[in-house]
Amino acid sequence: MLAIQGVEVESGIAFGALQRLGRPLIAFVDDIPDSQRAALRIAAGVDEGPPPQPPLVGLGFLSLLARAGADRATVCTVDDAQHVDAESLLVLGFVARRLSAERVGLIVAARTDEGVEGALAGVPRIELGGLDAEAGSALLRQDVDGELDPTVAAEYVHDTAGNPLALRELATELSAAQLTSTAIAHSPVPIGGRLELIYAERMSELPEPSRDWLLVAATESSGDPAAVAAAAEALGIPADASAAAEGIDFVSVREAVRFRHPLIRSAVYGAATDAARRRVHRALGAHARERGQRDVAAYHAAAAVHGPDAEVAAELTAAADAAGARGGMLSRAHLLARAAELTPDAAEASDRSVAAAEAALSAGAARLALHLLPLGDETALTQVTRARRLIVEAMASLFLSEPNGLRAGMAKLMTAADLVGDVSPTLRRRALLLALNSATVTEEQAIGATTRELGERMREASGGDDVTAVLLQAVSTFILDDYATAVPALRRAVEALRAELDSGDTTLAFYVTMPCVALWDWEGAAQLLRRSAEIGRQAGALRDVDACLWTLSAVELSRGHAQAAADYITEAAELRRALGFGDEQAVNAALLAFQGTPLTTVEQISHAIHEAGWGGISRMTGEAIAVNELAAGAYESAYERLGPLARHPFLQASYRHLPEYFEAAVHSGNRASAEWALHRMKTHVDINGSVVGRALYTRSLALMADDADAERHFVDAIALFPPAHQADIGRARLIYGEWLRRVRRRADARAQLELALRDFEATGAIGFAERARREILAAGGSMPSDSSSVDPLSSQERQVALLAARGATNAEIAATMFISPNTVDYHLRKVFRKLEISSRRQLADRFSEK
Incomplete structure (x- = not known):
């Protein structure tokens, strides 16, 4: 049994709760894969290294639990999860969603809390209600001093909504006679705030040293006796001051300091003056600093000041940097936001606010990122800070699918690049590449700037021979110059990107599609995207993997392989379930067209996508509808639909439209258009030498x-x-x-x-x-009958089977799918039973047939 309780003082310490929960599992650390062990050690602050992604930390913790469960059944309980740090909550949610065949149970208890609900999205939940009248009455009458009439007890059960903790406190604080008198007089039931007043009154009867000691215990919150004792000593509070508080059963001091009821702690803290609370926080902070507990010290330091304080702001910033180094980007965001509030200098405060927003955005918390951005006087912002703020605004709008923000994204990112100019060449290039990403998302829906203007900015910033410069040179040439001039630059970009991926760097992974497809090399794009997804899985960057898989589905659809596209979408959906996400950011309506959804329905979805600013997906869907019209022999309709796509192209996205437009034109009697499309195909294929392009051209001939x-x-x-x-x-x-x-x-x-x-x-x-x-x-x-029978395997079973058929071990499959080896074994046994086979060799043979 592993059990912890969330405490406020640790709520800003990245992975703090996870460390406490996992201490008994240290003996199993050497039994889990190296990458997972490294992620856990960095997250815990034991080792230094690249900040780990939360899903990789989650997979490591899942592996630890599975290993422990292999020896004996293991149950984890986390109480008061509303006080658990954000990163630990994310890991707990990940583990809960991936538990399947392990001898492991996880129970998380929390009050209603938005952060807990978000982190544990998709996890089965039970809303605990109060006790019924009979059980509640029995509890109250059992604990109260004296005989309590059942009808009176029933009234209190009703008034407390059956809350057992409230009923027990009433029985502790009031006698049967007092409860009866209160009920007869129809006086307010002493619960909640009124119960706090009762506690405050009783506390006022204690000696002053005892009241001071209670404030230290209430402020410390984690129940650490050593911390409470050290702070009390520093404040001159006698060592035996806790005795009186223990005597009235407000608190117990054993291996930990525990208040009998949360409202007692709340009453103690609330009754103290602001000056007294800050004095205690200073003492606790000093003790934490002496013990090297930098995060705890920063928490108390922030609570100990009344207004802006440069020294405390710096301490919070250092704690934020430490949290970020361990992969705790949400904790970093919150710490930097508090540091910004306490920073006297306006420019430095704004810089920290933007850094907080950047951290939130990197953690996928786009709404929080927008909330944290600095508002007000633009003169307080440096040009670099203004550029960073614009980048956050643009990317948050993309993550949130906010239509106006989507359309304005390219222009906003170009403005960011203009602001930094030569001051920060790296940030300038990053902003321009993000602008390119925005352009491909919105296409003709973009407002405030044109693709040609983007190409001009890219050309200006493309000096040098590093991979980013090579990519900017290629894209700007592709946008601004003729195709023959662009092809050599595009080839250099593909080779540079391939080398970058071979080195394990996926920073530019999302830019591999454009140069490959511009060269009519769809398989090259698919290979680089698959490599990017593989590296992302190894790093635990599942949001990046999700994006790669979605793009892979688009590449497969562009060459008509709807089944491969559907497999990638299914795989992405499984990863999103692991992360607790719901639907796709944008529906792949093109796939729906290939899967037999009525075209009128697909058109309606496409229109909604277009109106939301997703011009790229809208174009892709239009082509998919047209291709299915070609399949059905509706050539005139396909010709009308493909005409605008082929004759008003958007960069590389339009090349695949040419052979489709040609076929529609031929069969609908539009020979001039067919000859135009055929000439365009030949021109491109003669220049780029694409084998696929030559095949498409030859088929058209x-x-x-x-x-x-x-x-x-x-x-x-x-x-x-x-x-x-x-x-x-x-x-x-x-x-x-x-x-x-x-x-x-x-x-x-x-x-x-x-x-x-x-x-x-x-x-x-x-x-x-x-x-x-x-x-x-x-x-x-x-x-012929339809030989495509219903797949007996679930999506997860199919993915396990495919990986096993390719020779992957259980451990390798587990790491790829972010599940435990126990779950892999469980799924494989089901696959063997459903397919009526008994070995991996038979499995490989079965899938090679397909």
Whole structure:
């Protein structure tokens, strides 16, 4: 049994509660993976190193508990969780959501608290109500001095809402006769504030040294007898001063100092003067400082001052830096915010406020970040501080999906870059890259600046040969110059980004897609994104992994692989569940189009997404709808939908529209548009040398060629597509089979159409699969049934099975999925039973067939 209680004095100490809860588990530390052990040691302040991500700390603690549970069942209880530090709460929530097959239980008790509810989102909860009339009456009558009439007892149960602690306190403080008199007179029931007054009255009867000692005990809050004794001695309070307070059962002093009721502590602290409270805080802070408890000392120092104090503000800032170094970014945010309040110098106070907001934003607390930003006189802010504030505002709007903030994000970030200029080249470049990210999110929805203006700013800031400079050079050239000039710069950027990822640095991970797709290299983008996600998992940066997986789904959809896209979205959803998040930040409406959702419904969702400022997703959804219209033979509608996308392109996002627009134009009789699209494809492919681009161009040629040349183009296109473009291969086989049927080669047609159907079923291209079935029937074949049966595996079981089929060990699967090896073993046993297999070799064979 592991049990702790949250205490106010530790509420700002990052991972403080987790350290106390985990002390009995130290013997198992060497049994968990190295990365998890390192994360726990850094979080605890034992070792130095890169600040760990909370999910990695959570996985380490989960592994510790699972290891302890392997020896004997382990139960953890955390009481008064409303006083637990933010980071420990996040870890507890993570552990609670990932517990499955371990012999471990976790119980967290708290009063209603927004922080606790947020950290434990998704964890089963029980709202504790009061005792019923019979049980409440029995408790009150059992503890009260004297005989209490049942009807009177029932009244008190009603008035206290059955709160057992309140009922016991009434029985302790008042006799049966007093309770009866109060009920008959219909006087206010002495609970809550009125009960505090009773305590205050009783306390006033104590000797002054005892009252002073009680204030020290109430202020210390953690119940540490040594801290209370040291502070009392420093204040000149006699060593035996606690005796009188113990005599009236206000407090007990044994291995810890404990108040009988929380309201007693509240009454003691509330009855003291402000000067007396501050004096006690100073004494406790001095003791904590002597013991090297920097965080506790900072807490008391802040409570001991009445107004701005530069020395205390500096102490809080040092504590914030220490918290940040351990990965406690929320604690850092709160400490810096308090430091800003106590900082006399306006410019320094503003700088600390912005730093607090940055820490909150890095922890994913976007609303808190906006709340912490400094307001008021702009002259108090340096240019760098103003730029940092603008960055927080823009990125918080992105995280919160705030429409106006989304649209203004690119312009705001460009302004931030202009503010710092040459003063901070690193911050300038960061702001411009974030502006690029904003531009790809909003596309034509952006206000206040244009993409061309962004390219110009990037070019101005792109001096040097480091990876950031190479990326800025590539993007600015892509935006401002012709395609032939941009391609060499884009290739240099891809190689630089690949080298950066090979070194384990994912700082620029979100910028790998643009240069790859601009070179018509979708598989290159997918490989770099998968590598980024792998590094993110190893570091526990699950929010970054979530973003990588969402982008991967978009890349897969752009080449028609709806099943792969759905798998990535499912994997991302599982990670968000581990973090306690709900829905996606933005719905992948394009995937819905591929999954058979009625197109009118998808259009409505797309319109809402567009109005919310997500122009990039809206464009992607428009293309997905058009592709499914092509599958259904609605060529005129697809042509009208794709026209604006192809003829008004947005950077690399429009290249994939060209072959789709060409196909729609050919089949709808718009030959001039088809020739325009074909020329654009050829121009790009001749310059970039993309194999996939050449395959798409060749497939397009086949659609327009006469019968003498068409077959050669079809065969060449099928051969050119790499295996990762299975849906594209299927579409080439589909139109080849349709052509063969038209020239009356029905047997050959069936062969190609059956291969196409296999490709479509494997990639989840529902619309094209239906079309292939109809064509097989028209070519004289029998109507093939839908071979894509319902998957018997849950999403988590499927992911475990896939990783195991690829040769991953249980420990490796656990680290990848952020679960314990026990849970992996549990899921694998279910997978074997459902698939009726008995070994990993059979599992590998089963998934290789798919």
